[in-house]
Amino acid sequence: NMARKFFVGGNWKCNGTVDEVKKIVTTLNEAQVPGEDVVEVVVSPPFVFLPTVKGLLRPDFHVAAQNCWVRKGGAFTGEVSAEMLVNLGIPWVILGHSERRQLLNESSEFVADKVAYALSQGLKVIACIGETLEQREAGITKDVVSEQTKAIAAKISNWDNVVLAYEPVWAIGTGKVATPAQAQEVHVDLRKWIHDNVSPNVAASVRIIYGGSVNGGNSKELAGQPDVDGFLVGGASLKPEFIDIINAAT
């Protein structure tokens, strides 16, 4: 889609050593990819590697944190605040990843509060939503992703700095990628929900990216779907095939 710049995020999750991280950055820095005018590339290392990666990474790629605290920092042991990310010049943060929703019991309201606070501090947000296998099989995918989006929509008024990542839980880290038709169907439902409940302008401009077992082999066909505006990539973002996924933008 011409109006929405293709977006490729790499979620490194809780992986890597200093040496491994440097090696991935070297591979990215040497890669031939379209310019920033065609594709926006954002990689998300664990917090402790953020300054290293930001310092070494090519200037046309950007970095994201994988989480941040829900409000202003202070007496919250073990947390990292949005203010700290801003202070370090980290432009993006991933919020509401299904691993955090599931393993750390982050509710849609808590995620929405984080999104609103991060935006208020000037961060750009990759907000993750998606249904479980059980929910898909029960035929309630559309309701689940609408509810997750509604929680966010209730707490923000400006979507300019939000990318919505549709990540079906059954597809994350499983090798079971959504078919292009399955991804397209949910993205259309989401865009329609946003059209009806936020605004037609936001619906037309917000990037809705797909995540869940995207790899170098399946990215091209997924990228061809009119409402798939990019990807959030986990496992494959640690490998050279991430370059092929970036190149699926064209």
Ligand code: PEP
């Ligand atoms: C993710 O963690 O956001 C993800 C999509 O993981 P994977 O690509 O490994 O399925």
